Amino acid sequence: MSFAGPLTTIAVDQSLASFTSTELHRQLSRLGRQPLAVKYVASRWAHAHALQWPLRISSSPLQTWGTATYVAPVTQPLSSALYGRVGVVSDFDPTDWTVFDATTHDAQRVYQRWARTQPDFDDLTLTVHSTRANHELRNRFRERFHIDCVLFRPDQAAELHTDTRSDVWMAVSDWAADGRTLKNDTSHRLANGRFTVLIDEDFELSDAGLPIRSAPRLIEPWTTSFGHGGAPNRSTGIRSARTDPMLPSKISDAYYSDSYVHLFIEP
Amino acid sequence: MTSMLALASDFIDQLANPRHGLDAHEAAAEQLAALLRDDERRNRFHQEVAALSSPLELTTDGWRWIIRFASANEIPLDPDLLRRGCLRWSSTSLVAAGITAAVGPFPDDELAPPGGGRPLGRPGISDLPDPWLRQLLDELLPGPSALDADGTEQPDSESSGRVRQAEVVFTALLIVDRPTTILAARAMLRDQERLSADLSGLVESRMDLLDDDARDAWSEVLGLG
Numbered sequence: 001m002s003f004a005g006p007l008t009t010i011a012v013d014q015s016l017a018s019f020t021s022t023e024l025h026r027q028l029s030r031l032g033r034q035p036l037a038v039k040y041v042a043s044r045w046a047h048a049h050a051l052q053w054p055l056r057i058s059s060s061p062l063q064t065w066g067t068a069t070y071v072a073p074v075t076q077p078l079s080s081a082l083y084g085r086v087g088v089v090s091d092f093d094p095t096d097w098t099v100f101d102a103t104t105h106d107a108q109r110v111y112q113r114w115a116r117t118q119p120d121f122d123d124l125t126l127t128v129h130s131t132r133a134n135h136e137l138r139n140r141f142r143e144r145f146h147i148d149c150v151l152f153r154p155d156q157a158a159e160l161h162t163d164t165r166s167d168v169w170m171a172v173s174d175w176a177a178d179g180r181t182l183k184n185d186t187s188h189r190l191a192n193g194r195f196t197v198l199i200d201e202d203f204e205l206s207d208a209g210l211p212i213r214s215a216p217r218l219i220e221p222w223t224t225s226f227g228h229g230g231a232p233n234r235s236t237g238i239r240s241a242r243t244d245p246m247l248p249s250k251i252s253d254a255y256y257s258d259s260y261v262h263l264f265i266e267p
Numbered sequence: 268m269t270s271m272l273a274l275a276s277d278f279i280d281q282l283a284n285p286r287h288g289l290d291a292h293e294a295a296a297e298q299l300a301a302l303l304r305d306d307e308r309r310n311r312f313h314q315e316v317a318a319l320s321s322p323l324e325l326t327t328d329g330w331r332w333i334i335r336f337a338s339a340n341e342i343p344l345d346p347d348l349l350r351r352g353c354l355r356w357s358s359t360s361l362v363a364a365g366i367t368a369a370v371g372p373f374p375d376d377e378l379a380p381p382g383g384g385r386p387l388g389r390p391g392i393s394d395l396p397d398p399w400l401r402q403l404l405d406e407l408l409p410g411p412s413a414l415d416a417d418g419t420e421q422p423d424s425e426s427s428g429r430v431r432q433a434e435v436v437f438t439a440l441l442i443v444d445r446p447t448t449i450l451a452a453r454a455m456l457r458d459q460e461r462l463s464a465d466l467s468g469l470v471e472s473r474m475d476l477l478d479d480d481a482r483d484a485w486s487e488v489l490g491l492g
Contacts, residue, residue, distance in 0.1 A: 002444065002484060002488070003441065003444065003481065003484055003485055003488060004481060004484060005477075005478075005480035005481040005482075005483060005484035006480065006484070007480040008480060008481060041293070041297065042290075042293070042294065042297075044294075045294075045297045048297060048300070048301055053304075056296055056297065056300040058292070058293070058296060059282055059283050059292070059296065059332055059335075060282065060283070060289055060292035060293065060296070061283065061285050061292075062285060062288070062289045062292065063289070067335070083293070116476065116477070116481070117477060117481040117484070117485075118442070119359075119438050119441035119442050119473070120359045120360060120363075120438055120442055121473075121476070122473065123359060123360070129358065131285045132285065132331075132358065132360065133360065136360035136363075140442070176338065176339035176340070176341070177341060178338075181335070181338050181339050182335070182339070183339040184332060184335045184336055184339060185300070185303070185336060185339070185340075186300060205288070205289050205290045206288050206289060206290060209286075209288060211288075211289055
């Protein structure tokens, strides 16, 4: 049964492709080995990803394409740094994945055309519950057409890190045993996640309670404004800093010389 | 509520309720994942989900997450619980999730395309083959106490709530979009006077928005042609 009508259904089918036929796959293949993707999490979850563990599936109704594992390809390693300072990287095998490339205007229009035919379209346009309605519609769309991965342009951007016109983010589906229901706990498709990137920047995720569209850097603009007197900023490995008896005086020097001490985690 | 579910329920609401914001959703999801990493705790959580018995045990957003989790992990939910939830929840998509969970796995013989299988017909509610759907719709009907001596329903807030819920359940049956639920939606259209609901008006206004392709599909699915 379908409320979409044959023409819309055909249009959706025609907008689907295999992941391995995409430009993104070609870019990832150039790196050799299995494709990699990265998901950034808040620093307080670094401990949970110190050892290899599956990435978790996001159920947030504020995510763009429904219940999925949201990652960026490793070819755009900083693109999604908005979401935390800890980059968890996992390999994945996209052989046989069906992809809906929502970075194209044609695919976007096809989805909107399909959504208009759905029995609960009024919830989206006429009620205060549009966030949940969007989430459910996108889950249903992916389930009905068995879409393994949606490619989309970032709709939230970290200043200087995200290019909303050329970056591609991925919403990866994990299927239950019935092969038709989207899972909502942990991902088997991105099962080998491990803390792999630590980034010295942080961003706000929301603005007045709503998802932020473009997040300014919270740290770098201020660090680069230091050092007007020509004093160099100081970088010190955290392990040696912990036992460095000179650390208080270095901090004192930095303080009085309009500089800063960067305590970084040594490689 | 038992202890694992009590521990997890706050996280579950926080990871799915839009008012908490994306940061809180992600944090709650990490906390829940950490809680369920241990196999023993996860098994206990599964058992407690299967033992849920009242729609009041979780928030609406909690139910939304739990029903998907239960379906994906093949945890059977109590059919009575699902029926009472579908009579209570005001969200069409949540009622659709409840109906999907209640009518069970999608059998392959339901996959026949429109026109390719047996004609659906337009039975009454009492003719519906699925006992769970039949009971659900029977309970949506006004009971004797809600009727005047001449058989008309009292125009009170209770009956207006019932009409609203009939519209929610009707839309949810369409969302699930399986032959068995479409049959139930057709039965509601046939028996809409018993429901005191103007479901035909709902369908007509919805179809006004559609292009010819989709309008024909709606007519065929609902047997309106």
